[in-house]
Amino acid sequence: MPSLLTITDLSFTHIGRSQPTINPIHLTLQVGEIVLIAGATGSGKSTLLNCIAGISPIHTGGTLTGNIQYNHESILEWSVQQRSRILGIVLQNVETQLFTDQVTEELAFGLENLNLPPAQIGLLTNAALQEFGLESQRNWAITQLSAGQKQRLILACVLAMNQPLLLLDEPFAYLDRAGAELLLRLLKHRATQGQSILLVEHRLDLVKDVCDRVFQFEAGHLVEGGRALASVSVNRTGVESEEAIKHAPSGSHILQTQNVSWGGYPAFPDLEIGQGETVLLKGDNGCGKTTLLKLLCGLLKPSTGKIKLFGRNTRKQRVVHIAKTAGFVLQNPNHQLFGDSVRQEVLQPGVTTLAAEQMLEQLRLSDRAEQHPQSLSQGQKRRLALGAVLVRQPQLCLLDEITVGQDPQSLSLMLEVLRNFTQQGGTLILTSHDPQVADCLNARVIQIGSRG
Amino acid sequence: MSIARASSKSPGFLTRVNPLAKIIVSLVITGMAFSVKNVWAMGVLAAVLVVLLMLCITRQNIRQIGQGMIAGTIALLLFVAIGTLLLNNVQAALLYGLRLVAILLPTPLLALTTPPADLVRALQAAKLPSFLILSLMLTWRFLPIIQQESQRILEANQLRGVDISRQPQHWFAGLFVPLIFRIVSYADDVTIGLETRGYDPNATRSMSQPLVWQLRDTLFVIGSVLVVVLVGYLDSVNAGG
Numbered sequence: 001m002p003s004l005l006t007i008t009d010l011s012f013t014h015i016g017r018s019q020p021t022i023n024p025i026h027l028t029l030q031v032g033e034i035v036l037i038a039g040a041t042g043s044g045k046s047t048l049l050n051c052i053a054g055i056s057p058i059h060t061g062g063t064l065t066g067n068i069q070y071n072h073e074s075i076l077e078w079s080v081q082q083r084s085r086i087l088g089i090v091l092q093n094v095e096t097q098l099f100t101d102q103v104t105e106e107l108a109f110g111l112e113n114l115n116l117p118p119a120q121i122g123l124l125t126n127a128a129l130q131e132f133g134l135e136s137q138r139n140w141a142i143t144q145l146s147a148g149q150k151q152r153l154i155l156a157c158v159l160a161m162n163q164p165l166l167l168l169d170e171p172f173a174y175l176d177r178a179g180a181e182l183l184l185r186l187l188k189h190r191a192t193q194g195q196s197i198l199l200v201e202h203r204l205d206l207v208k209d210v211c212d213r214v215f216q217f218e219a220g221h222l223v224e225g226g227r228a229l230a231s232v233s234v235n236r237t238g239v240e241s242e243e244a245i246k247h248a249p250s251g252s253h254i255l256q257t258q259n260v261s262w263g264g265y266p267a268f269p270d271l272e273i274g275q276g277e278t279v280l281l282k283g284d285n286g287c288g289k290t291t292l293l294k295l296l297c298g299l300l301k302p303s304t305g306k307i308k309l310f311g312r313n314t315r316k317q318r319v320v321h322i323a324k325t326a327g328f329v330l331q332n333p334n335h336q337l338f339g340d341s342v343r344q345e346v347l348q349p350g351v352t353t354l355a356a357e358q359m360l361e362q363l364r365l366s367d368r369a370e371q372h373p374q375s376l377s378q379g380q381k382r383r384l385a386l387g388a389v390l391v392r393q394p395q396l397c398l399l400d401e402i403t404v405g406q407d408p409q410s411l412s413l414m415l416e417v418l419r420n421f422t423q424q425g426g427t428l429i430l431t432s433h434d435p436q437v438a439d440c441l442n443a444r445v446i447q448i449g450s451r452g
Numbered sequence: 453m454s455i456a457r458a459s460s461k462s463p464g465f466l467t468r469v470n471p472l473a474k475i476i477v478s479l480v481i482t483g484m485a486f487s488v489k490n491v492w493a494m495g496v497l498a499a500v501l502v503v504l505l506m507l508c509i510t511r512q513n514i515r516q517i518g519q520g521m522i523a524g525t526i527a528l529l530l531f532v533a534i535g536t537l538l539l540n541n542v543q544a545a546l547l548y549g550l551r552l553v554a555i556l557l558p559t560p561l562l563a564l565t566t567p568p569a570d571l572v573r574a575l576q577a578a579k580l581p582s583f584l585i586l587s588l589m590l591t592w593r594f595l596p597i598i599q600q601e602s603q604r605i606l607e608a609n610q611l612r613g614v615d616i617s618r619q620p621q622h623w624f625a626g627l628f629v630p631l632i633f634r635i636v637s638y639a640d641d642v643t644i645g646l647e648t649r650g651y652d653p654n655a656t657r658s659m660s661q662p663l664v665w666q667l668r669d670t671l672f673v674i675g676s677v678l679v680v681v682l683v684g685y686l687d688s689v690n691a692g693g
Contacts, residue, residue: 091648097645097649099589099649105567108660115655116658118660118662121658158649320614323610330611335604336611338608338609
């Protein structure tokens with residue numbers, strides 16, 4: 001097979017750092033090949049994609065050495081726009097790639113940039129809506145979409161443009177089982193049609209079967225081989241003993257909901273959750289899992305029904321009062337981290353320095369304590385957001401898709417911290433599309449919405 | 453995939469009007485707001501804009517916008533009261549207050565009724581320089597982003613047990629500083645996002661829905677001309693009033 005992309009001696013050093021984030025690497029991508037890049041959070045996977053896309057160093061600064069060739073022509077001097085003609089790029093935070101107000105407009109936006117005739121844009125837009133199961137949302141405002149639906153939309157937008165090479169940074173994040181299976185089928189199909197795909201993904205169990213080759217970032221070096229796949233499963237240490245340590249509901253329910261509904265969602269199932277319990281809210285993209293969590297923490301007030309938290313109806317309670325006992329880790333960590341440094345983020349009023357340091361240590365963030373939270377990788381940001389909530393020692397912790405973007409080691413770390421939390425009597429309510437999470441936390445699964 | 457939420461509302465009349473026509477009318481109205489000197493004429497101009505804004509915002513989040521309207525009315529009354537004290541002339545203070553309304557309202561009205569994609573199409577059709585189109589497009593997304601980010605910061609603080617909205621002494625450190633940081637990074641994020649989606653201000657773009665002049669555009673222009681004529685007439689017959 002002819003090679004489409006050739007990376008030679010590529011090295012990149014971030015601005016203000018003396019050590020390169022990625023050491024000289026060599027990589028070729030053949031026509032119709034799917035290559036997976038794995039590695040720990042913050043190991044340089046996204047940086048590599050940014051270098052290929054031109055985002056680094058053009059927008060981020062830093063020093064790039066080596067060469068990147070497309071069809072044996074160097075593209076180092078090309079702008080990001082020029083590269084976007086040959087590269088379909090899906091960034092980790094898809095919200096930064098959505099520009100219009102409406103689903104159909106968003107699909108047309110990229111095709112208009114390719115200067116395609118209006119009739120062809122109409123055809124491609126309809127095909128993409130159908131292909132990604134977004135037909136019923138075609139006239140929705142983007143703000144109405146859930147995170148999973150936004151992920152589907154940006155994938156539909158990029159795949160509709162049909163560039164020969166796809167750079168996908170965690171495209172399976174937020175996707176439900178049906179969405180993930182659909183994307184896998186599409187990627188395989190696109191590869192057989194000659195598109196080459198460079199994939200960064202942590203859900204290795206999901207993608208390993210479709211990938212032709214797998215690389216792993218280790219200490220800035222790109223290593224080819226199956227070591228990444230060998231560590232697919234998260235560390236289940238402690239799970240065996242979980243039956244013994246599992247906290248049965250202690251009789252009194254800390255949370256009870258009755259006939260709760262909000263917006264256009266069908267009524268949510270009634271919940272009765274006891275102290276020390278772990279509950280996984282399961283459901284397809286757009287079924288209202290995040291909305292339910294926001295209702296439980298008081299950010300939204302139910303249209304009908306009532307929510308009793310620690311015996312008190314939340315309707316008349318302010319969020320700040322509920323927050324004294326219930327912590328909420330949001331889906332997008334960027335929406336929760338506003339401190340000047342990582343340490344500042346956990347060292348909140350009422351939190352001792354010792355507790356803050358211990359939390360950073362537990363989440364392996366001590367060495368980054370002085371960094372700005374926004375300079376962390378997405379996975380590290382999620383760990384920090386979790387730490388910033390748990391350090392306040394809430395009795396109930398709500399976690400919205402926090403396992404997204406976590407490598408197996410990092411995920412194990414988070415699960416260990418969460419197990420400690422429940423062992424000490426804390427209650428967890430979480431959403432996740434990762435089936436390993438429910439197993440590892442020994443969670444009771446509650447279905448939200450109809451089964452997809 | 454289960455889909456639960458109600459479908460979005462159909463776009464209102466103003467949203468479907470040709471964006472170029474709306475931009476031109478907005479410029480004309482803003483120009484008039486500077487030149488009109490009669491309080492009745494200015495009152496009519498401001499009233500028309502307020503009514504249009506009310507019609508527009510009933511389609512949005514009523515509670516939030518309602519709070520904004522109350523705050524706006526209080527601010528206007530304060531402006532007029534202070535103006536009266538300083539100028540010792542109620543009519544002049546009222547004129548300046550209404551002028552402020554007439555100058556300020558066309559922009560949010562245009563923003564509320566013009567999706568970014570329509571704005572880009574209008575500017576492309578007007579053959580404006582590409583760098584200007586990009587700048588305007590980014591600016592167009594700016595106000596909603598500030599509102600959204602402020603809301604997120606307030607909510608994040610509430611979730612930590614801090615209600616900043618009731619503690620003005622913490623607004624600077626708790627709200628403005630992170631907001632400024634977010635705004636600065638916003639410009640970078642959006643530029644990167646736009647470029648990765650293939651947007652090149654110097655390249656030719658096609659239009660999936662080319663702008664076509666329709667009956668509603670003619671009606672909008674006729675309505676606008678009638679308002680302008682009425683305001684001009686009131687201003688001339690009550691000159692000096």
